[in-house]
Each structure stands twice: as structure tokens, then as C-alpha cells.
Amino acid sequence: MSTWTVVYERTASGWSAYVPALPGVGVAGATREETEQLVREAIVMHLEGLTEDGLPIPEPASVDIGLVELPRPA
Numbered sequence: 001m002s003t004w005t006v007v008y009e010r011t012a013s014g015w016s017a018y019v020p021a022l023p024g025v026g027v028a029g030a031t032r033e034e035t036e037q038l039v040r041e042a043i044v045m046h047l048e049g050l051t052e053d054g055l056p057i058p059e060p061a062s063v064d065i066g067l068v069e070l071p072r073p074a
Contacts, residue, residue, distance in 0.1 A: 004062075
């Protein structure tokens with residue numbers, strides 16, 4: 001099993017998600033749950049494609065998420 005970092009964003013019509021370590025893997029859904037399922041399927045499909053093409057699979061932990069704190073504008 002591997003764990004991938006996924007970024008979820010609320011949109012005007014639902015949710016979107018992308019996987020920073022896998023460029024090109026992005027999905028959109030009406031609900032967070034739907035989007036989570038779609039991104040799981042997209043990751044599997046992408047990894048299968050990389051394997052079939054003989055390309056290396058990136059390390060899932062090659063991306064780290066951090067926070068940047070800034071003062072609020074006056």
C-alpha cells in the first residue's frame with residue numbers, strides 16, 4: 001500500500017482534487033466523497049499507465065505540505 005498527498009479544493013460547483021507528485025492527475029466531483037473516489041481511481045490508472053510505459057513511479061512522499069503564516073493586511 002502507498003499513501004499519496006492529495007490536495008482538495010472547494011469549487012463553485014463542488015470539489016476538485018489533484019496529486020502534486022503525479023502531474024496531470026486531477027479530478028472534479030459534486031461532493032467531497034465523489035471526488036475522493038475519483039482521485040483514487042485516477043491515481044491507480046495513472047500508475048498503471050506509467051508501469052505499462054516502463055516509466056518510473058514517483059515516490060509518494062516526494063511532496064510535503066506546509067503552511068505559511070502571514071500578517072493580515074490592514
